[in-house]
Amino acid sequence: MSEAVSFEVRGRVGWITLMRPQARNAISKDMALAMAAQLREWRQDDAVRVVAVTATGPAFCAGADLKASGTPGPGEPDLLDTLVAFFDTLRAFPKPTIAAVNGLAIAGGLETVLACDFVIAAQSARFGDAHSNFGVFPGGGGAAVLPRKIPLNIAKYLLYTGESLPAADMKQYGLVAEVVADEELVARVQAIGDKLATKSPLVLRKMKKVADEAADKPLADALRHELLELRNHQRSYDITEGLRAFAEKRTPEFKGY
Template identity: 80%
Template sequence: MSESVSFEIKGQVGWITLTRPKAMNALNREMLEAMTARLHAWENDNQVRVVVLTATGTAFCAGADLKAGGTPLPGEKDLLDTIVTFFDTLRVFPKPVIAAVNGLALAGGLETVLCCDLVIAAQSARFGDAHSNFGVFPGGGGAAVLPRKIPENIAKYMLFTGDALPAQDMKTYGLVCEVVADAELLERVQALGDKLAQKSPLVLRKMKKVADEAGDKSRADALRQELLELRNHQRSYDMAEGVRAFAEKRKPDFKGY
């Protein structure tokens, strides 16, 4: 376990909280390995249907802890390898992932947000790539993924200038779903997580898969994949349960298969 990140399950929502406020929650190897391991554990934990990533202090995450990079022994992974493994695990996690952005999300912090499905931001939160400020090149999606999430010219502005933009602007550009008062962030995200946890885990998992892959397909191919998923889904318990519950005017009891 890492002293720099904590894990908690509230209802059916798994919370990952970065707890290095004095270091602006910069990511070190210990944190990254702990979070990657916990995501793998929660992937097959039926109690956890939604995951939230947030932090303590005034920063969500200032990126990689460059001071902790070090020089690995031959054959060992370096800090970049560890970060990429974490990002890859978070990006393809089969359950909904919500970023509860409490403050500054810079460089690798912004790239962490880009790996999440939904972004709820506190009013005081700000988002920036920041790599250009230090002559560092992004490696977790800053240049590759940001232009897919927001307008290309805004992405380039953020990349080139290194400036951090306020949460409300990022909502306008489409990265942030909601902006809430700082004091209401955790409560709002828990409520959203609780809402998603009541849906069919199977439906959400398949929706996420199709939506994530649609951008790399033609519209015809994406529609074909969606139809194939529907054909398979028609054989599921959750669809049968949902239809029964609708007919019986009751709340469905989804199982995830």
């Protein structure tokens, strides 16, 4: 597994790096299982406050490794099961997640990106669905999540044509937060992760929960949810520490409760 995907903690940022450049970082069943397991471990690790996903080589990820999908035994999960479990685990991860997209992200690679909170992309990065090129149907969010992230007509263009668009265009459409020089990608994402790690992990977790659920609620319900979270947050250590640090003109030391 170490040759296919690596896991490393730098500061308080957990890095997942796909390492199959010869296969355009296509995700195998073993890789999906390992990444989901590592996310579950980091979920419980207070030392890790942010997770970044990136890859080596010219591609971020070309999707599932269909050539190595094989036939599972009776009762065993197949490649689709493990991929969806990985996407679900990444999407539900309670801490901030960043897609550091170094190159081509298509099919399951795009779905990996869609499962992250936001995207920092290298100038050479491109984004597309590509399932239609091979008569394959998306199963990890391509058709269901992409139209929630970018304008519907652009999502349909990518879904129907199988084409990919450059990072600059996807920034214009709202999927990408920043586009940086290729050689600056990892350093920039690490800097953002380091900055997020200084924030209250409790605040970020609650913000993520409210923001993720807001789109499926009427505005009044979303506002009510936000207010309830604030009421609960007023009992926390972190808000007391933050206000005390503000009054004392020092940097707060948040503990996440």
